[in-house]
Amino acid sequence: MMLNPADDTFAATLRDLLPGDLFRAPEPRHLEEPRSRFTGQCGVLACPRDAGQVAALVRAAAQARVPVVPLGGGTGLVGGQVMPDGPAPLVISLERMTAIRAVHPRENVAVVEAGAVLADVQAAAREAGRLFPLSLAAEGSCRIGGNLSTNAGGVNVLRYGNARELCLGIEAVLPDGSLWNGLTRLRKDNTGYDLRDLLIGAEGTLGVITAAALKLAPLPAETGTALIVVPSPEAALDLLALARDRLGGEISAFELISGVGLDFLAEHLPRVRQPLAPRPGWSVLIELGMAAGRDPQAALENLFAAAMEAGLASDGVIAQSQAQREELWTLREHLPEGNRLVGAVSSHDISLPLGEIPGFIARAGDAVAALGDFRVNCFGHLGDGNLHYNVFPPKGGNRADHAGQAGAVQRAVHDLVHDCGGSFSAEHGVGRIKVGELERYGDPARLAAMRAIKAALDPAGIMNPGAVLRA
Amino acid sequence: MMLNPADDTFAATLRDLLPGDLFRAPEPRHLEEPRSRFTGQCGVLACPRDAGQVAALVRAAAQARVPVVPLGGGTGLVGGQVMPDGPAPLVISLERMTAIRAVHPRENVAVVEAGAVLADVQAAAREAGRLFPLSLAAEGSCRIGGNLSTNAGGVNVLRYGNARELCLGIEAVLPDGSLWNGLTRLRKDNTGYDLRDLLIGAEGTLGVITAAALKLAPLPAETGTALIVVPSPEAALDLLALARDRLGGEISAFELISGVGLDFLAEHLPRVRQPLAPRPGWSVLIELGMAAGRDPQAALENLFAAAMEAGLASDGVIAQSQAQREELWTLREHLPEGNRLVGAVSSHDISLPLGEIPGFIARAGDAVAALGDFRVNCFGHLGDGNLHYNVFPPKGGNRADHAGQAGAVQRAVHDLVHDCGGSFSAEHGVGRIKVGELERYGDPARLAAMRAIKAALDPAGIMNPGAVLRA
Numbered sequence: 001m002m003l004n005p006a007d008d009t010f011a012a013t014l015r016d017l018l019p020g021d022l023f024r025a026p027e028p029r030h031l032e033e034p035r036s037r038f039t040g041q042c043g044v045l046a047c048p049r050d051a052g053q054v055a056a057l058v059r060a061a062a063q064a065r066v067p068v069v070p071l072g073g074g075t076g077l078v079g080g081q082v083m084p085d086g087p088a089p090l091v092i093s094l095e096r097m098t099a100i101r102a103v104h105p106r107e108n109v110a111v112v113e114a115g116a117v118l119a120d121v122q123a124a125a126r127e128a129g130r131l132f133p134l135s136l137a138a139e140g141s142c143r144i145g146g147n148l149s150t151n152a153g154g155v156n157v158l159r160y161g162n163a164r165e166l167c168l169g170i171e172a173v174l175p176d177g178s179l180w181n182g183l184t185r186l187r188k189d190n191t192g193y194d195l196r197d198l199l200i201g202a203e204g205t206l207g208v209i210t211a212a213a214l215k216l217a218p219l220p221a222e223t224g225t226a227l228i229v230v231p232s233p234e235a236a237l238d239l240l241a242l243a244r245d246r247l248g249g250e251i252s253a254f255e256l257i258s259g260v261g262l263d264f265l266a267e268h269l270p271r272v273r274q275p276l277a278p279r280p281g282w283s284v285l286i287e288l289g290m291a292a293g294r295d296p297q298a299a300l301e302n303l304f305a306a307a308m309e310a311g312l313a314s315d316g317v318i319a320q321s322q323a324q325r326e327e328l329w330t331l332r333e334h335l336p337e338g339n340r341l342v343g344a345v346s347s348h349d350i351s352l353p354l355g356e357i358p359g360f361i362a363r364a365g366d367a368v369a370a371l372g373d374f375r376v377n378c379f380g381h382l383g384d385g386n387l388h389y390n391v392f393p394p395k396g397g398n399r400a401d402h403a404g405q406a407g408a409v410q411r412a413v414h415d416l417v418h419d420c421g422g423s424f425s426a427e428h429g430v431g432r433i434k435v436g437e438l439e440r441y442g443d444p445a446r447l448a449a450m451r452a453i454k455a456a457l458d459p460a461g462i463m464n465p466g467a468v469l470r471a
Numbered sequence: 472m473m474l475n476p477a478d479d480t481f482a483a484t485l486r487d488l489l490p491g492d493l494f495r496a497p498e499p500r501h502l503e504e505p506r507s508r509f510t511g512q513c514g515v516l517a518c519p520r521d522a523g524q525v526a527a528l529v530r531a532a533a534q535a536r537v538p539v540v541p542l543g544g545g546t547g548l549v550g551g552q553v554m555p556d557g558p559a560p561l562v563i564s565l566e567r568m569t570a571i572r573a574v575h576p577r578e579n580v581a582v583v584e585a586g587a588v589l590a591d592v593q594a595a596a597r598e599a600g601r602l603f604p605l606s607l608a609a610e611g612s613c614r615i616g617g618n619l620s621t622n623a624g625g626v627n628v629l630r631y632g633n634a635r636e637l638c639l640g641i642e643a644v645l646p647d648g649s650l651w652n653g654l655t656r657l658r659k660d661n662t663g664y665d666l667r668d669l670l671i672g673a674e675g676t677l678g679v680i681t682a683a684a685l686k687l688a689p690l691p692a693e694t695g696t697a698l699i700v701v702p703s704p705e706a707a708l709d710l711l712a713l714a715r716d717r718l719g720g721e722i723s724a725f726e727l728i729s730g731v732g733l734d735f736l737a738e739h740l741p742r743v744r745q746p747l748a749p750r751p752g753w754s755v756l757i758e759l760g761m762a763a764g765r766d767p768q769a770a771l772e773n774l775f776a777a778a779m780e781a782g783l784a785s786d787g788v789i790a791q792s793q794a795q796r797e798e799l800w801t802l803r804e805h806l807p808e809g810n811r812l813v814g815a816v817s818s819h820d821i822s823l824p825l826g827e828i829p830g831f832i833a834r835a836g837d838a839v840a841a842l843g844d845f846r847v848n849c850f851g852h853l854g855d856g857n858l859h860y861n862v863f864p865p866k867g868g869n870r871a872d873h874a875g876q877a878g879a880v881q882r883a884v885h886d887l888v889h890d891c892g893g894s895f896s897a898e899h900g901v902g903r904i905k906v907g908e909l910e911r912y913g914d915p916a917r918l919a920a921m922r923a924i925k926a927a928l929d930p931a932g933i934m935n936p937g938a939v940l941r942a
Binding site: 104105106107108109150151153157158161162164165174178179180181182184185186187188189190191193194195197200201202206218237238241244245246247248249250290291292293351352353354355381383384385386421424425426427428429430437438441442443444445446447448449450452453454455456457468469 | 575576578579580622628633636650651653655656657658663664666668671673677689691712716717718719720721761762764822823826892894895898909919924939
């Protein structure tokens, strides 16, 4: 089915329907994505003030068969937020819909508009003595509508779940321009199909999320952080099981760090202090969040002693102050920058069944080595089975020299992930970059069902064409 | 679109395709539901051994346009498991597909076939030192496929979530007979639309769930139970917030009990010991599950002291032994039997935003009183905002005398629930009993999207016709 561009005639139609100040000239930030793989087009940029205006925009686009690209903070890593080709779209930026409508501390719920910046939602929760647990690198600029549309993950998924699990209800404009008020604050509601979870993670291809009711949690009164050296990824998994048995739901993060990542920091970011010498081959960063009256340092000391006795740890640091906690987290948070400075040949945001991880790491190392002389930095959210498995040139080498091998590396890694029952996109989504991977690895019955759902809800194919499914 | 009955010709077609011993004469249990509102029909009963056979059955039904009713344990309370009219269906009972395929204790995952009885899944987890937290009255006979298809709730939702949140992946036969292998053990997987959550809670209208990968949790090493008298539902909510701040994720259950429910037990089940005299007007049953080394009794004593000081509690019992724990739970678990013996005029499985509950209870009491002389037993999973709000004849009265008022009572209660932003079906689902309620209270844009999805995935309308959506 052919779509039409958001041209001057369409722009005039919109101006007849809606206040003129909704329409702005696009800035570079409306057309860029962080990895610079694509540059977006924009026929018309609209910045609506409320869901009714979003509905009017989508209704007009549906009538005129004009593509619509919903835009949040624009921080997505798979190109879901930019449409580089085809008829120029109507870009609907949620940047004016940033209200925190309500915080209900006793209910542990916040109701926010989709354009609210994640850090502002976190701050509003904290002011009410509550935690909004979604936390990720882009939190200062990503917007909650985008977090939900991509089902964002981050460092606290182990304990609190990803964006989908942190959402009770959404308000959304469907592809025909109808407004669904699903902004419920209910924990239980079994009245038909789960349209909420269908729109969450649909990356703007089934509608525009305009507001959400989010789950909050108690603010942990006490926190503790440790960096523990483990002999192997296998031991890291056993340590995770041990920690869970002892500390249940008090573990907020359990991050695997590889020696290669620490080498990169030493080479390129020597100002980042490394607390352990020699730099360990494998280590885990554990964070505990506990209620008042609990003693996370003692809990970490007991865990460390038990891990030593079981041969699961050989060294470690337990933070004794807030400054030491921050130092350990600084180390973790600079790993992506270290990667960027070295320059990856190919990066992979993968997940695996926990039990398959040690075998995968061994086999993937062999598979990558068979393709050439590379360095692998494998790190990430071990508690969720989510690894960032990134492949780099050898020391002194340059990614440009290996550009021709990137495809083969990615294929080898993703084939192995698939073979181990894993996913080629754990938290970043499909966007436009991974459409081919979804076609290659997706279950055929599921793909057919996805296409049928897309065609049923968006028969003209106007919503974010080319994302997730081929247009 | 007209459907055809599962007649002798269709039966013969199936026997040509599949082993003859898959087909059995239906027994009463295949055609009944617990509330005896409907009696099911059955043209052919098939008891397949594996997902491939389920797929062959559905494929044949799709070709012949014969309705299909998937059957688990048959314990659902809204008639989703029986088709009382229209062309006689093919009933596919999952009763032979009961295997616990694997338990992965280190991963906290169990992979089970859809026909596995919930109690058997719980037992398999426990044998591996793990907890499968889904727990509800019918657990001795309900099957996990039905639990997922109805997104079952129960007493542990507050801490662990409902069935949807306890499921990582499913295998399912879609309405065209295609087999979707979505049996992933992944915690994170952002590769397209959430078909899993769409089938969960679809009550068999979008396909047949044949297996599931389920989340397990650590077995709490220490448990503690208390019954605390509160001055009002408002105070119960404040006590919940206080308990959450102090004990975070260690609260496994937080159940509201009304004095009317205790009166019913005293009248009809005097053998159930009541630990508090006089019987309190409002009380809450709190259960803690804690890791080894923690002291739940001390935690409950501290909570109780703080609640007394804040005016949130006036009396209470903290179980000092396993026998006392069981006694408190026996009280809670007999409330439904007490209700049954009194005989409700109208029962309501509702949920509300937590903050709306006190106002709802006051207003609903007035609304019901305006309709006649009734007794209300309002109890349930307060932590989830899920109340069982049941309306009974006055003392000495009989439900039969009030049968003519049942509709008006239900309308008054559900209108008020809707007005408070609540749900007319918190955990039981829509089934066939609540199709009209969904049409009345459902958001029109969402209902249109549900119908579009149903038509897209099941164009002939063979899957459980008449459940959730009008056929």
